[in-house]
Amino acid sequence: MTNSATSLRTHLCGELRTTHIGSTVSVCGWLARRREHGEHLAFFDIRDHSGVIQCVVDRTVDVRSEYVVRITGVVRQRPEGTANDTLPTGEVEIGDCQVEVLNIAEPPPFPVDSRADDVDENVRLRHRYIDIRRERMQRNVRLRAKVNSAIRRAMEEQAFVEVETPFLMPSTPEGAREFLVPSRKEPGSFYALPQSPQLWKQLLMVAGVDRYYQIARCLRDEDLRADRQYEFMQLDAEMSFVTQPDVLAAIGRAVTAAAKAATGEDIPPIEQITWREAMERFGVDKPDLRFGMELVELTDVFAKTEFKAFASAAAIKGIRVDAATYPEQAAWGRGRLDAITDRAKQLGAKGLVWLKVAADGSFESPVAKFISAPETAEIIGRFGAVAGDMILIVADEWSTTCEVLGQLRNDIGRPPVHEGPYRYVWVVEFPLFVGLDPTTGKPRPGHHPFCHPHPDDLALLDTDPLRVRALAYDLVLNGWELGSGSIRIHDPAMQRTVFNKLGISDEEADRRFGFFLQPFRYGAPPHGGFAFGIDRLTAILAGEENIREVIAFPKTQSGLDPMTNAPTKVDPAQLAELGIRVLPPATK
RNA sequence: GGUCCCGUGGUGAAGUUGGAGUUCACGCCGGCCUGUCAAGCCGGAGGUCGCGGGUUCGAGUCCCGUCGGGACCGCCA
Numbered sequence: 001m002t003n004s005a006t007s008l009r010t011h012l013c014g015e016l017r018t019t020h021i022g023s024t025v026s027v028c029g030w031l032a033r034r035r036e037h038g039e040h041l042a043f044f045d046i047r048d049h050s051g052v053i054q055c056v057v058d059r060t061v062d063v064r065s066e067y068v069v070r071i072t073g074v075v076r077q078r079p080e081g082t083a084n085d086t087l088p089t090g091e092v093e094i095g096d097c098q099v100e101v102l103n104i105a106e107p108p109p110f111p112v113d114s115r116a117d118d119v120d121e122n123v124r125l126r127h128r129y130i131d132i133r134r135e136r137m138q139r140n141v142r143l144r145a146k147v148n149s150a151i152r153r154a155m156e157e158q159a160f161v162e163v164e165t166p167f168l169m170p171s172t173p174e175g176a177r178e179f180l181v182p183s184r185k186e187p188g189s190f191y192a193l194p195q196s197p198q199l200w201k202q203l204l205m206v207a208g209v210d211r212y213y214q215i216a217r218c219l220r221d222e223d224l225r226a227d228r229q230y231e232f233m234q235l236d237a238e239m240s241f242v243t244q245p246d247v248l249a250a251i252g253r254a255v256t257a258a259a260k261a262a263t264g265e266d267i268p269p270i271e272q273i274t275w276r277e278a279m280e281r282f283g284v285d286k287p288d289l290r291f292g293m294e295l296v297e298l299t300d301v302f303a304k305t306e307f308k309a310f311a312s313a314a315a316i317k318g319i320r321v322d323a324a325t326y327p328e329q330a331a332w333g334r335g336r337l338d339a340i341t342d343r344a345k346q347l348g349a350k351g352l353v354w355l356k357v358a359a360d361g362s363f364e365s366p367v368a369k370f371i372s373a374p375e376t377a378e379i380i381g382r383f384g385a386v387a388g389d390m391i392l393i394v395a396d397e398w399s400t401t402c403e404v405l406g407q408l409r410n411d412i413g414r415p416p417v418h419e420g421p422y423r424y425v426w427v428v429e430f431p432l433f434v435g436l437d438p439t440t441g442k443p444r445p446g447h448h449p450f451c452h453p454h455p456d457d458l459a460l461l462d463t464d465p466l467r468v469r470a471l472a473y474d475l476v477l478n479g480w481e482l483g484s485g486s487i488r489i490h491d492p493a494m495q496r497t498v499f500n501k502l503g504i505s506d507e508e509a510d511r512r513f514g515f516f517l518q519p520f521r522y523g524a525p526p527h528g529g530f531a532f533g534i535d536r537l538t539a540i541l542a543g544e545e546n547i548r549e550v551i552a553f554p555k556t557q558s559g560l561d562p563m564t565n566a567p568t569k570v571d572p573a574q575l576a577e578l579g580i581r582v583l584p585p586a587t588k
Numbered sequence: 589g590g591u592c593c594c595g596u597g598g599u600g601a602a603g604u605u606g607g608a609g610u611u612c613a614c615g616c617c618g619g620c621c622u623g624u625c626a627a628g629c630c631g632g633a634g635g636u637c638g639c640g641g642g643u644u645c646g647a648g649u650c651c652c653g654u655c656g657g658g659a660c661c662g663c664c665a
Contacts, residue, residue: 039622040622041623043625064616065616082623090625108615123598123599342591343660449665557659558657
């Protein structure tokens with residue numbers, strides 16, 4: 001703060017302390033609040049990004065909410081009994097104030113303080129320049145800058161080189177939907193904005209850059225969510241002559257540095273869990289380790305069951321909503337139970353069985369009569385359930401059972417983002433392929449088709465491709481997927497093999513990925529990399545549920561900007577120059 | 589593409605069984621006030637109940653559509 005002085009100000013509002021008593025100071029800022037006591041005494045709270053200082057004015061001045069002012073006066077101790085211990089500057093005030101109005105202002109559309117947290121977000125976004133004046137938003141904006149800065153420092157200390165990559169690139173239809181940019185010189189042709197710099201960074205490895213990083217803007221034309229915007233920032237990195245542990249260590253240092261810069265706290269070494277274990281125990285590939293309620297295996301319990309819904313199920317698992325930790329949820333009545341059953345069905349389950357543990361150790365449930373006494377005892381035993389607990393069971397394909405329960409576990413037990421410790425975890429050994437493409441009958445890539453298979457599973461490529469693990473990994477924090485990466489295939493023969501499994505012929509590979517594959521014939525080093533989302537990391541470190549709160553000018557869920565009204569219609573002449581004619585909207 | 593919730597002065601809310609644009613708080617404007625601190629007291633202004641249609645003697649309230657916002661599913665290799 002010491003170098004914030006300018007020709008107009010000597011100090012920031014929020015930095016004045018008892019050590020400044022006696023100094024003549026000038027501060028500049030916005031009038032946050034005015035308390036008038038007649039024409040001979042008024043208190044002005046002046047706000048800048050650093051905080052608020054009380055200024056005492058002994059004459060009438062027409063200064064209103066959010067007027068931009070410059071105050072000059074002498075810092076003094078507040079009189080006995082009038083200090084404000086809720087304010088960092090509360091022991092002092094600026095007295096004998098000269099007030100200079102630098103600019104007038106209309107009354108703001110919402111209070112420029114924490115009360116605006118309850119204001120319709122659309123209104124906040126329409127006047128984002130006022131919203132960001134608030135302490136919360138200033139904190140978030142500055143926290144984000146700290147995160148960026150710490151990441152840069154950590155990457156550079158590890159000999160990563162920042163390289164900027166093109167924004168205008170060819171369209172590559174794989175993966176996320178792209179934003180297209182029409183070419184003026186080649187009407188009918190389009191550039192695509194990068195979904196990520198994936199292509200470029202691997203070429204930089206072929207180019208001998210050795211370690212690349214970039215705090216890169218990525219654009220994806222997919223529907224928006226609390227943790228997704230059209231444009232978002234990633235720490236994008238790639239390294240040569242590495243194996244998986246090298247990449248995890250390097251990225252781990254960057255995340256650790258960012259977390260330290262944001263919270264001041266060191267984080268312990270990041271633990272690892274395999275994808276399989278994450279699915280078995282938490283039912284998701286991005287487990288929130290802040291709470292228990294782990295999935296419990298029940299398939300064998302019902303091996304010989306009379307209960308038809310369970311008899312033929314491939315996998316049966318359950319979670320226990322323990323009444324001590326979740327008294328409200330464990331006691332849910334029929335309405336809430338119906339709602340969560342609907343939720344389970346929406347997620348793909350055929351149904352959901354709920355069992356309430358009665359005082360005598362029996363189950364209260366519409367299906368209790370189908371569950372034998374030995375089965376009941378075994379279930380109670382496996383969960384360690386006690387009276388009052390509720391048990392939710394799904395019986396389905398393995399992946400559906402895990403995924404549905406994992407989602408219900410999150411719905412019921414997940415703490416708010418600002419709560420609990422930060423639990424970072426590497427999820428490793430993702431499957432190389434996930435499921436079969438319904439049209440081709442071939443496996444689909446789990447991450448992307450350039451992911452290196454796990455060396456221990458190469459033999460399975462021919463016999464059981466869906467069981468092949470990849471050298472692919474995700475970084476997860478408190479149930480949020482921060483990012484993912486992999487060791488890449490650098491050997492053209494291996495690449496051909498994987499394409500072959502995906503049902504992509506040499507010719508098709510050449511056609512679709514030729515510009516990318518050809519360079520690999522000129523000596524590609526073994527390499528791997530990673531990218532993680534800075535918006536998401538910053539949001540969690542800021543304790544925000546929504547990444548919009550850590551983005552200065554975000555879009556709404558429907559992709560609009562309430563401030564600029566983007567996207568807008570454009571002049572027909574502009575379209576003509578680009579060779580574009582807009583079709584009338586499709587009618588139903 | 590789908591499911592659910594929301595839309596009432598500048599802001600946040602309440603509005604009962606369908607019965608007058610009614611109410612509360614903050615803000616705003618004017619007045620008073622010499623130690624307040626999201627000051628206090630007095631007075632005042634401010635509305636296309638998102639928009640359109642329907643039902644009804646009568647709609648903020650019920651129905652349909654639409655626009656906008658949010659959460660989620662699909663989607664995000």
